[in-house]
Amino acid sequence: MCQPRTKCGGGGAARPKNGGQNMCRLGGDTTVGDPVGIADGQSYFSWVDFSLDTSAGRFEFQRSYTSNDDFWGLAGDVVGIARPFGPSWTRPDASGVASANWSHSLFSFVLDRPGAAGRPNVWTVRRWDGSILTFDACAPTSGCFAVPRDEALEADAKLYQAGNVFTLYDGGRRYLFGHNVGSRWFLTAIHTDQWSGTSTAPIVSSITYATPANCSSGPWLQYVNLGDARQLKFEYSIQAGGVCLRS
Numbered sequence: 001m002c003q004p005r006t007k008c009g010g011g012g013a014a015r016p017k018n019g020g021q022n023m024c025r026l027g028g029d030t031t032v033g034d035p036v037g038i039a040d041g042q043s044y045f046s047w048v049d050f051s052l053d054t055s056a057g058r059f060e061f062q063r064s065y066t067s068n069d070d071f072w073g074l075a076g077d078v079v080g081i082a083r084p085f086g087p088s089w090t091r092p093d094a095s096g097v098a099s100a101n102w103s104h105s106l107f108s109f110v111l112d113r114p115g116a117a118g119r120p121n122v123w124t125v126r127r128w129d130g131s132i133l134t135f136d137a138c139a140p141t142s143g144c145f146a147v148p149r150d151e152a153l154e155a156d157a158k159l160y161q162a163g164n165v166f167t168l169y170d171g172g173r174r175y176l177f178g179h180n181v182g183s184r185w186f187l188t189a190i191h192t193d194q195w196s197g198t199s200t201a202p203i204v205s206s207i208t209y210a211t212p213a214n215c216s217s218g219p220w221l222q223y224v225n226l227g228d229a230r231q232l233k234f235e236y237s238i239q240a241g242g243v244c245l246r247s
Contacts, residue, residue, distance in 0.1 A: 042068035049104075055228045056192045056203045062105040064130070073099025077111055077126055081184065082218050086239065103130055106207065106221060108187040110159070110166045110177045112137070123159060125152075125168055128187075133170075135159045179209050179219060186219050202227040212236050215244035 036043055046064040053059075069091040072078050078098050085102035105128040115121050121137035123146050133155060135146035143162030152159070157170040166177040166185050173192055177185035190204040203226065210222040215238060224232040236244040 042066060042071075044068075050232075052226065052230070054203055054226050054230070059203050059226055060105065061232070062128075063102065064104070065102050066130075067101065069097075069099040069101070071099075071130060072101075072103070073097055075124065075132070077124065077132075081181070082216055082220060082244070083107070084221075105129070106187055106224065108175065108177075110168075110185045112183045112185075120147075123161075123166070125157075125159060125166075127168075127170070128175075133157050133159070133168075137161075173203075179207070181219055212238070212244055214238050220244065 044064075044066050046062060048060050048062050050061040051058060063085075066072075069088050072083075073088065073091055076098070078100055080098070083100040083102075084104050084107050085100070088099040088101050091097055091099040107126075107130075108128050109126050111124045111126070113122050113124065115136070119136070120139075123135045123137050125133040125135070127133065131151075133152040134149040135152055136149065138144035138146050138161065140161055143160060146159040146161065148157065148159070155170065157168060160167045160169070164178065164180055164185075165188075168175040168177070173190060175187060176189040176191070178188040179186040186207075186209065188207045189202055191202045204224060205227050206223075206225045207221065208223045208225075209219040211218045211220055212235075215236060220236065221234040223234070226232070238244050
């Protein structure tokens with residue numbers, strides 16, 4: 001059921017009861033009951049593990065689950081990288097189509113992938129809730145805005161690239177992606193002042209990544225530094241085959 005402080009995936013807050021059923025939104029799909037997606041019959045679950053009021057606003061660390069392997073696996077976005085709670089049970093990496101069932105709200109990145117023949121590269125943003133925004137890449141000299149595609153236009157989101165950092169302007173916030181691993185740039189800061197060049201009170205001032213001993217290659221969250229000098233440290237339990245899970 002969609003309980004208080006539970007968000008039914010996709011960042012959608014619990015909806016009022018409708019016709020006797022508790023209805024929620026997940027990644028644009030309506031869900032009921034556990035909740036289960038009406039359109040696809042998949043199970044979805046999301047829960048806030050940790051929250052803290054900072055001087056810049058409320059920080060929430062949210063864990064989410066989907067039984068839909070296509071949610072993370074269809075576009076190949078997580079191929080070759082560690083997932084926060086391990087790979088999908090039904091579509092493991094050995095299947096050749098990597099996916100995930102569990103994720104968290106700081107597992108967010110920009111993926112640079114080749115475009116079609118004669119077309120620019122495509123920059124895909126996986127937001128904090130796993131939803132996707134897609135942009136046509138630009139060719140910066142001192143910085144440029146990417147060209148948004150349909151879902152990014154609908155969200156009124158903008159993606160700026162300068163040097164080795166991407167900045168997503170989305171929902172009144174700035175998300176910085178500065179940790180580069182191959183063709184991906186992972187989330188490194190969250191600011192509440194969407195358009196300002198500087199921020200005196202970011203919600204998340206910095207995120208650092210490191211690979212724990214005996215774990216497969218990351219990225220793995222190490223420290224999350226909140227804007228008012230408080231810090232979260234992440235530890236992991238090691239499973240067979242070098243798979244590490246956030247403990």
